[in-house]
Amino acid sequence: MMRADLLADPVDGLDEALAAVAAFDEVLVGGLLRPQPAQAAGLAGLAAAVAGTPLAAKVAEAAEKAVAGAADEDHFVALAAARSALLGSVHDALTDRVQQAAGRTPGEWTAPAPAAQQPAGVLAAARSWLADLARCGWRGIDHDVVSGAAQVVGAMLPDPALRRQAALLDGFAAELAASCPGSALERVPARRWADLWSRGMLLTLPGATAAAPAGTATGRLLPLGVDLHEHATAVQAQVHGVFEPADGGTPLLVRASVSAPKPDTVVGAGLWQLLRPHMSLLAAVSEGRSMDLVGMPVTAEGDLLWSDAYARQGEAADAFSTARVALPTAAGGPTAPLDRHPARIAVPVFLEGYTAETGDEGLVFALAGQRLAVDTDRIPAAGPLTPEAVAASVACIGLLRWDAGSFLVQPLAVETTVRKKPVAVQAGAWAGGTADKAGVKAEKAATDAAAVLRERAGRLLRK
Amino acid sequence: MSDWERSSTVRVVPPARARRLAKVPFVELADGRLQGVVSSGSDIERVYVSSVEAAGFTFACSTNNNRPCGGARGYFCNHIRALIGEAVLQYGVERVARYMRVDLPDGEPGVIELHGAMSAARPAQGDRAAAAPVFSRFLRHLAYLELAPTTAPLPEMQWFPPTRGVA
Structure with a gap:
């Protein structure tokens, strides 16, 4: 049975680690072309936070260069590594807590043998683009700097060994493009973009994602x-x-x-x-x-x-x-070192005996005296599960996640009552196809759209 | 920092809304323009490449073979009208208006108000310089269909949750 009370207890050192991350995130908002005093403090704070680790010397040097507006790509990699290490420690502490709450023992990590080599040229080009972003800062982005990703992504996409990098950079660049010019943004998703930037930086290191089956x-x-x-x-x-x-x-x-x-x-x-x-x-x-x-x-x-x-x-x-x-x-698996990040936490849990309550902050499950937020926004639109069905549910299979300072549960399936009968509803029930009336209609629309694109591609693409 | 600012998985760009693609297979807000491709009603081989610049609304329309559109003479042609309509379906009128820097009237403005506001500015007709890059972006867009799926996990996609909210 899930110990929801453990999820609400404070985690030692969490606030300090996240404060150092947040200060560095602000550094990237302004960019590192001409750093201001507040940014210098953020950089020094990041270096101090990893002072007791093997990263200490490299990060201290990188922070110093960045404060002077003279950081090169290697320095940016060191800063990204420091930020990732801090969030890795947050991940580990949160994962321990989840394991206790779910009554599960975590798996041991054994490094797999490295797999296929990745082409270094396109990775270097990606790193160069990310370094440009760091200099501009999110407030300084414009179409010119953002469009630099197109060529990199175009070169990565056909190579399945670079799919992780391609998917990350493509999604990131699209978001940045939709947010240009940065100077006009009302608010900046500082944690998110620093996450994507840091991750991109580390994934451009040769061999970062090349893992073989164990x-x-x-x-x-x-x-x-x-x-x-x-x-x-x-x-x-x-x-x-x-x-x-x-x-x-x-x-x-x-x-x-x-x-x-x-x-x-x-x-x-x-x-x-x-x-x-x-x-x-x-x-x-x-x-x-x-x-x-x-x-x-x-x-x-x-x-x-x-x-x-x-x-x-x-x-x-x-x-x-x-x-x-x-x-x-069931025993859980370990997490690969590079993937240790709070956003990566997605632990399957089974919940029942809760009361679903809808308030100002959305849906929560009241469970063992605790209130666990329910992330109904993650339920795919093309499926039979709705936020209303979750609110009316009596049991839930979900993924326990953590974001913006708290745990939440993402429903994968619920047991609920439809027309006075108990039924199970899967969020992904339409994944393999459906006979559901609304589902058939959605499938038809999607088939038509895909047919048009394929027809256009067939006629225009190879000319 | 607000919760939004310290969220790793906040959805910055809502997904495109589903729409029928037969007439306008491609529309986007990019490069400072509302731009896209409109299939010809009469010739299956021909498409029109149309664009309207943000702020000034300078417009252009020509075929993929760089022939000028007969309808775009001093004012928005039917292809550009269709493009604006489909952009509103795909992104919602507010996002299109924001990108194009159009001040919409109060109430519940729709595609008619958006089109009206841009036309009222008496936009100039631009040259056909945008057509080639827009068409190549369309081809790049289509090329995504040809890329092989993979069953190796992409942990990075954890940062990209779906959302029930639409544009």
């Missing part, structure tokens, strides 16, 4: 639900589930992901249509089935590197039975 998985996969991610030109669906090894070993929390670049006009049900052909697991979620895996590659983090060749349809499996019976016994 082993293979043979056994039964019981899906819990689907988490969808999207920006204008990319989409990813992650299925969270419990994997029961055929050899009788400890059940594991696993994820299976499928992602694709997309034109910005492919939205709603069109996202599922794009992903559906590449992972049979999405249909299994829609149909309420398990899948049997044989030799499926899996990373140390518990990410299945899905291929339909290693999976076949299993028996019916109700997500709520999985949540009640299998989830409490």
